[in-house]
Amino acid sequence: MDSVGEVTQLVLRERQSRDRGWYTRxxxxxxxxxHIRMSWFTGSGAEFTARTREMAGRGDIAxxxxxxxxxxxxxxxxLAELPLIIEWRIEVNGVEADLASSCRSQYRTRRDPDGVWRIVAITSIYEKDTLTPVLxxxxxxxxxxxxxHYRPSYRFLSWFLNRQGYPLDGDDLGDDQPERVAEQYRSEFAWLHQTPTDPAA
Structure with a gap:
């Protein structure tokens, strides 16, 4: 398998493992x-795994x-970019509803000295979300x-996560702030083209 295939499988495996509860994988x-940055979490991959396990234990599963x-x-x-929709089945004042949040996640990945590709960073850019009754x-x-009070790029997601006890600061990247998104792309591609000896690597 070539590098593109290995990185593709890496980012897909990371999402599959989270959804299936395969925390070791x-x-x-x-x-x-x-370093992982998403709506409800900022920290290391190890911390993200632990917090994901805790979240699932509370029944908050997407x-x-x-x-x-x-x-x-x-x-x-x-550098990989993965388009995705985060789906939650929730209850809103006694009514069953589906929350769908569209975003794209940027994955910085690196082939380590052992020859294995691993994720260095994930940053999510939020696009829009919807909240609809199931019935x-x-x-x-x-x-x-x-x-x-919430931004349009992740309004319902913010409302729901805050309600569940995962406070959001409202400072995540979203298409409602195109200048910040453009800067994020510049930063990602600048990282991609740095030499391996760069001290910031």
């Missing part, structure tokens, strides 16, 4: 110096519908004034 996807990733490889570094004809009753 999930932890093995990250480098020791990894699944990820994945699109094909794009992969750029330069030497022992690769046709039922109505969701939400406080529109409360929802107005």
């Amino acid at each position: 999930m932890a093995a996807c990250y480098s020791a110096d990894s 699944v990820h519908r994945l699109g094909p990733p794009t992969v750029h490889v330069v030497g022992d570094r690769a 046709p004809g039922t109505t969701l009753h939400l406080d529109t004034a409360e929802l107005a």
